[in-house]
Amino acid sequence: MSELITLSKSNQRPAQLRQEDLKLQFSERGVKELDALISHYPNKKACILPGLWLAQREYGGFLSGDAIAEVAFRLDRHFAEVEGVATFYSLYNAVHKPGKHKIEVCTCLCCHLNGAWNLRDHLVKKLGIRHGETTSDGMFTLEEVECLNTCDRAPAIQVGSNYYGPVNEQQMDELLDTLRKTEESTVVQYAADVVKVQLRKNEV
Amino acid sequence: MSRLDSAVIGLGRSKLPFSMAEYKLLLEHSKDPTFRTLDGYKAKGGYTALTKALTMERSAIVDSVKAAGLRGRGGAGAPAFLKWGGMPKEKKTNHYLICNADEGEPGTFKDKELLENCPFLLIEGMTIGGFAVQGDVGYIYIRAEYMDGAKAVRNALDEAYAANLLGKDILGSGLNFDIEIHMGAGSYECGEETALMSSLMGERGMPRLKFPSAPFPVVSGVFEKPTLIHNVESYSNMPFIVNNGAEWFASLGASTKNSRGTKIFSVSGHVNKPGNYEVEFGTPLRELLELAGGIRGGKLKACIPGGSSVPVITAEDVDRAILGYEEMGEVKSMVGSGGCMFFNEHTDMVKLAWRSALFYANESCGKCTPCREGTRWMVQILERICRGDGRPGDVELLKQVASQIDGRSFCPLGDAAAWPVLAAIRVFPQEFEYFVEHGKSMVDSIPSLIGVP
Ligand SMILES: Cc1cc2nc3c(=O)[nH]c(=O)nc-3n(C[C@H](O)[C@H](O)[C@H](O)COP(=O)(O)O)c2cc1C
Numbered sequence: 001m002s003e004l005i006t007l008s009k010s011n012q013r014p015a016q017l018r019q020e021d022l023k024l025q026f027s028e029r030g031v032k033e034l035d036a037l038i039s040h041y042p043n044k045k046a047c048i049l050p051g052l053w054l055a056q057r058e059y060g061g062f063l064s065g066d067a068i069a070e071v072a073f074r075l076d077r078h079f080a081e082v083e084g085v086a087t088f089y090s091l092y093n094a095v096h097k098p099g100k101h102k103i104e105v106c107t108c109l110c111c112h113l114n115g116a117w118n119l120r121d122h123l124v125k126k127l128g129i130r131h132g133e134t135t136s137d138g139m140f141t142l143e144e145v146e147c148l149n150t151c152d153r154a155p156a157i158q159v160g161s162n163y164y165g166p167v168n169e170q171q172m173d174e175l176l177d178t179l180r181k182t183e184e185s186t187v188v189q190y191a192a193d194v195v196k197v198q199l200r201k202n203e204v
Numbered sequence: 205m206s207r208l209d210s211a212v213i214g215l216g217r218s219k220l221p222f223s224m225a226e227y228k229l230l231l232e233h234s235k236d237p238t239f240r241t242l243d244g245y246k247a248k249g250g251y252t253a254l255t256k257a258l259t260m261e262r263s264a265i266v267d268s269v270k271a272a273g274l275r276g277r278g279g280a281g282a283p284a285f286l287k288w289g290g291m292p293k294e295k296k297t298n299h300y301l302i303c304n305a306d307e308g309e310p311g312t313f314k315d316k317e318l319l320e321n322c323p324f325l326l327i328e329g330m331t332i333g334g335f336a337v338q339g340d341v342g343y344i345y346i347r348a349e350y351m352d353g354a355k356a357v358r359n360a361l362d363e364a365y366a367a368n369l370l371g372k373d374i375l376g377s378g379l380n381f382d383i384e385i386h387m388g389a390g391s392y393e394c395g396e397e398t399a400l401m402s403s404l405m406g407e408r409g410m411p412r413l414k415f416p417s418a419p420f421p422v423v424s425g426v427f428e429k430p431t432l433i434h435n436v437e438s439y440s441n442m443p444f445i446v447n448n449g450a451e452w453f454a455s456l457g458a459s460t461k462n463s464r465g466t467k468i469f470s471v472s473g474h475v476n477k478p479g480n481y482e483v484e485f486g487t488p489l490r491e492l493l494e495l496a497g498g499i500r501g502g503k504l505k506a507c508i509p510g511g512s513s514v515p516v517i518t519a520e521d522v523d524r525a526i527l528g529y530e531e532m533g534e535v536k537s538m539v540g541s542g543g544c545m546f547f548n549e550h551t552d553m554v555k556l557a558w559r560s561a562l563f564y565a566n567e568s569c570g571k572c573t574p575c576r577e578g579t580r581w582m583v584q585i586l587e588r589i590c591r592g593d594g595r596p597g598d599v600e601l602l603k604q605v606a607s608q609i610d611g612r613s614f615c616p617l618g619d620a621a622a623w624p625v626l627a628a629i630r631v632f633p634q635e636f637e638y639f640v641e642h643g644k645s646m647v648d649s650i651p652s653l654i655g656v657p
Pocket residue numbers: 275276277278279280281282284304305306307308309392393394395396397398433434435436438439615616617620
């Protein structure tokens with residue numbers, strides 16, 4: 001990866017990415033969808049956010065350097081620019097490879113008042129991981145997040161595209177069991193859903 | 205009638221809080237699943253407003269926004285007319301519309317319900333807007349967590365396109381208007397309108413210069429083109445204004461100084477029936493609490509009436525507060541985004557201030573120093589106090605840091621971080637002093653409130 005961000009000449013901006021340096025992995029469908037998404041905006045740059053969601057789906061839930069480079073290449077942007085965007089937003093998994101399922105526990109005001117800390121402590125004990133960590137079998141990632149804006153259902157959690165709440169410890173355990181048996185990664189599924197809702201019916 | 209009588213009646217009408225129940229305008233059919241489909245929406249009178257609007261003069265629609273007295277529901281409560289009227293009358297370039305559905309203010313979940321259950325209200329409202337200000341494309345910026353809402357809007361958009369209610373030559377009127385969904389990726393700051401535009405243009409969600417350092421969005425907004433940006437609830441009011449007339453709309457909330465129509469409040473915290481309640485402006489805050497089934501787990505202690513960014517008020521103030529933009533100022537708080545949280549007597553205000561400060565520290569975009577450093581500093585001080593290691597003078601220091609952020613940051617997120625902390629210290633100073641002095645809370649918290657990491 002590092003050769004992609006080396007400067008072509010001193011004091012110059014990074015060189016444009018070249019196809020021969022990249023291992024492009026987008027599926028045919030992914031490329032078509034990206035083209036449809038690009039058509040929603042007056043320029044390609046505006047498609048960076050949707051493009052990253054698409055890459056998150058295509059690359060199995062993790063935006064590796066290769067994934068970011070592919071988005072940058074397909075949108076004619078520099079690597080550093082796209083990486084900068086990817087690392088700003090909390091829902092892009094650009095820094096750590098997440099587990100198969102990401103459990104996002106809301107610990108913000110209302111959930112805080114309604115016992116989110118107990119739920120969090122329960123998860124920490126049960127899974128043996130803390131905020132931002134992934135279990136050694138790669139099954140779960142735990143994350144403490146800010147308000148999910150479903151405070152009427154506090155304490156609330158998000159897993160993939162779904163909200164759950166109010167959740168108690170027993171329901172949490174049941175959910176973990178269900179997730180363990182789920183074939184598909186809810187992280188990838190979530191990215192797929194985000195891409196899908198941005199496309200019109202005739203564009204899919 | 206004697207003069208005395210009429211004076212008494214006059215007084216009764218304006219001063220004494222009178223009883224009002226829920227007033228369901230936007231949420232009237234929110235429990236009806238067919239309302240999410242085009243047929244069901246039309247059966248309830250949907251799209252009559254757009255049909256009517258398309259026969260009206262553009263300027264007449266803009267005037268009715270003014271006459272209706274609609275104010276933005278996104279938080280600041282700015283008159284919507286300023287934006288509608290500010291859009292260029294003569295079209296020289298593309299015009300854009302944006303719907304701000306990046307609801308992230310802790311305590312607020314009204315847009316979520318509107319997106320999930322009444323997507324057509326938003327789409328019809330935006331299309332009316334597209335006609336009135338000659339828009340080409342409308343973007344609905346939805347936070348990525350709101351998948352249910354986004355799916356409902358997607359289905360609604362697809363149905364609208366199929367029925368020629370969007371796209372080319374809408375209903376044979378010659379109007380071309382597209383609506384696209386743009387999903388966020390997890391950032392509260394992207395709710396701020398200029399940051400949202402940065403994010404929509406494919407950048408980090410950082411705010412841009414505002415007037416007077418830069419032109420208003422209606423002159424140069426997203427993609428440097430004239431842009432009309434509103435909250436979901438603001439647009440969703442448009443079908444009612446067009447259909448029922450501006451005068452009718454302005455008669456709602458007429459008891460208040462300058463707030464018209466209805467407002468959806470998301471009630472949560474220690475209440476028996478948390479949820480969204482739509483009331484007319486001018487309703488006493490107390491009644492909102494009663495609608496939500498009253499307080500649970502003890503007596504009422506405090507309330508944050510408009511989302512975490514607005515100052516906290518005491519139980520006494522809850523009794524006299526009237527829901528209205530100016531009226532809430534009398535109890536030194538705001539309507540904000542309508543995220544109304546009630547707290548019972550076991551709530552520790554110091555920990556609440558800590559949690560609120562932590563939210564802003566986590567969500568600060570990092571562009572300007574007062575907010576980036578100040579929010580972190582506030583968290584450090586509050587964390588120290590909550591651990592029992594508070595030092596003498598910490599409360600003073602906290603006040604000082606907060607007031608250095610307030611008014612000195614690049615965007616209102618900094619102010620929003622400072623206000624709740626300053627208000628908590630102003631309203632409950634004894635709790636802070638006690639915590640610093642004794643190293644423990646003055647309130648006997650129920651166990652679920654204790655855990656501080
Ligand atoms: C930090 C911050 C976050 C905001 N978040 C939101 C939001 O989630 N939703 C929203 O509609 N407005 C939000 N706003 C207000 C917007 O900047 C803007 O005022 C609003 O979208 C304008 O729409 P309106 O005229 O309909 O109120 C936020 C403002 C700030 C400063």
